[in-house]
Amino acid sequence: MDKPKGNNQSIRKMKNEDISQVSLIESDAFPQLFPPTSFRKELQREISTILVAISNSNTGEKKESSPHSKPIKSPVSYRSGNTGWKPGMDFLTGYIFLWDTTFEESHIMSIGTRRSHRRKGIGELLLYSALINSIKKGARSLTLEVRVSNIPAISLYQKYGMTTQGLRKSYYTDNREDAKIMTVADIQSLDYRHLLNSKWKKLEKRLKK
Numbered sequence: 001m002d003k004p005k006g007n008n009q010s011i012r013k014m015k016n017e018d019i020s021q022v023s024l025i026e027s028d029a030f031p032q033l034f035p036p037t038s039f040r041k042e043l044q045r046e047i048s049t050i051l052v053a054i055s056n057s058n059t060g061e062k063k064e065s066s067p068h069s070k071p072i073k074s075p076v077s078y079r080s081g082n083t084g085w086k087p088g089m090d091f092l093t094g095y096i097f098l099w100d101t102t103f104e105e106s107h108i109m110s111i112g113t114r115r116s117h118r119r120k121g122i123g124e125l126l127l128y129s130a131l132i133n134s135i136k137k138g139a140r141s142l143t144l145e146v147r148v149s150n151i152p153a154i155s156l157y158q159k160y161g162m163t164t165q166g167l168r169k170s171y172y173t174d175n176r177e178d179a180k181i182m183t184v185a186d187i188q189s190l191d192y193r194h195l196l197n198s199k200w201k202k203l204e205k206r207l208k209k
């Protein structure tokens with residue numbers, strides 16, 4: 001897939017070596033999720049796509065060899081102080097996990113960015129990249145469920161043209177909260193590609209800051 005690159009973040013497919021970091025990002029973003037996602041299993045499933053965002057300025061040892069790079073800061077820690085990162089690894093700032101269904105539909109299973117790296121455009125970069133990936137694979141629509149109280153996520157999805165198609169009552173078992181079903185239909189259309197292009201122009205500038 002294309003790797004939309006900003007100055008400070010890039011996107012690639014998840015690998016086995018990312019499991020420790022992605023699992024920690026997931027458990028911080030979704031503390032009530034039980035059991036946690038088996039990313040090892042999902043990485044082997046044909047229907048799964050998992051993309052990760054990488055910090056280009058905070059990747060551990062890699063850049064130390066470049067004479068032009070700034071001194072390496074240790075990846076910031078969050079909560080328990082354990083980021084899942086180890087020297088030699090890319091420092092991951094977020095992930096998005098999708099399933100391709102048989103009905104030419106991509107379904108977002110989850111998306112999360114590190115608490116320490118929110119509101120920097122990373123969630124948007126992940127969603128944008130997932131949409132580009134799904135379009136290339138021939139999906140016609142993108143769907144997901146989101147807690148009705150999750151304003152940040154709902155706002156992100158609305159920014160990319162997703163609308164509420166209905167409610168799943170008491171969908172979440174921890175507090176019986178309802179889920180909104182949000183969809184964007186016809187992601188293959190020219191209009192939608194124009195929307196993506198215009199969003200990318202703004203997002204790219206944001207990621208270079």
Ligand SMILES: CC(C)(COP(=O)(O)OP(=O)(O)OC[C@H]1O[C@@H](n2cnc3c(N)ncnc32)[C@H](O)[C@@H]1OP(=O)(O)O)[C@@H](O)C(=O)NCCC(=O)NCCS
Pocket residue numbers: 029030110111112113114117118119120121122123124125144145146147150151152153155156157159
């Ligand atoms: C939802 C989430 C992925 C957003 O990631 P992020 O990297 O902070 O988002 P971005 O900085 O890319 O923001 C993109 C858009 O999301 C929306 N958004 C993000 N955080 C927001 C907030 N706190 N309040 C309102 N809108 C918000 C805005 O529309 C924003 O666009 P803008 O910056 O032009 O206003 C992140 O908050 C997260 O990981 N939350 C916990 C996990 C979760 O709830 N996932 C969704 C489950 S369905």
